[in-house]
Amino acid sequence: MNPFRVRLIGPGGAGKSTVGRILAERLEAPFLDLDQAFAQRLGDISVYIARAGYDAYARENVETYRQLLRSRETSCILALSSGFMTYPEAVHPEYKELRQEVETSAATFVLLPSLKLDDCVNEVVRRQLTKPFARSPAVEEAVIRGRFPIYIGLKARKVETMRSPVETAKTILLNLRPNIEMDSGVIKSTKGR
Numbered sequence: 001m002n003p004f005r006v007r008l009i010g011p012g013g014a015g016k017s018t019v020g021r022i023l024a025e026r027l028e029a030p031f032l033d034l035d036q037a038f039a040q041r042l043g044d045i046s047v048y049i050a051r052a053g054y055d056a057y058a059r060e061n062v063e064t065y066r067q068l069l070r071s072r073e074t075s076c077i078l079a080l081s082s083g084f085m086t087y088p089e090a091v092h093p094e095y096k097e098l099r100q101e102v103e104t105s106a107a108t109f110v111l112l113p114s115l116k117l118d119d120c121v122n123e124v125v126r127r128q129l130t131k132p133f134a135r136s137p138a139v140e141e142a143v144i145r146g147r148f149p150i151y152i153g154l155k156a157r158k159v160e161t162m163r164s165p166v167e168t169a170k171t172i173l174l175n176l177r178p179n180i181e182m183d184s185g186v187i188k189s190t191k192g193r
Contacts (some may be wrong), residue, residue, distance in 0.1 A: 005069070006108075008023075009113055009186040027075070030074065037065075066092075083147070086147050109157050112151060120144065121144050
């Protein structure tokens with residue numbers, strides 16, 4: 001049986017890593033973070049972007065995702081980079097197909113603090129400014145305002161994260177139940193049965 005992958009997408013500060021770790025614990029599956037996988041493969045993301053540019057970063061990030069999936073034979077919870085779903089189609093030869101797979105999977109969730117633009121922007125900026133690598137408030141706001149329509153427009157389920165990460169994880173688990181079954185801690189798809 002193919003591994004079952006729960007994918008978490010959304011802006012920085014939406015709670016993907018925190019919620020992902022809770023899901024991984026509850027589902028007894030490894031948690032993977034695409035940003036960490038990129039850093040292991042090519043070094044610090046900020047340094048890489050400063051040296052090679054954002055387009056090169058996006059291409060290599062898609063390649064990191066592709067390699068990560070091909071190296072995994074078990075189920076996992078995967079937090080994607082905040083910009084992963086916003087790249088131009090031509091960024092990587094396999095991006096269009098990979099993006100479509102992520103967007104249409106029943107196990108993909110878009111995490112947003114709120115489905116209301118201004119509330120989402122305010123909370124993302126607030127959360128991002130607590131991180132050591134934070135950009136200026138104006139830059140953080142511009143990024144989320146530019147990406148919000150993309151996140152909202154995705155076919156994947158949206159989950160608001162302006163509550164505890166445990167409650168957010170419970171919501172995701174409830175939405176996963178029709179599509180998975182648990183068997184000794186291994187997540188299996190029930191689609192097609």
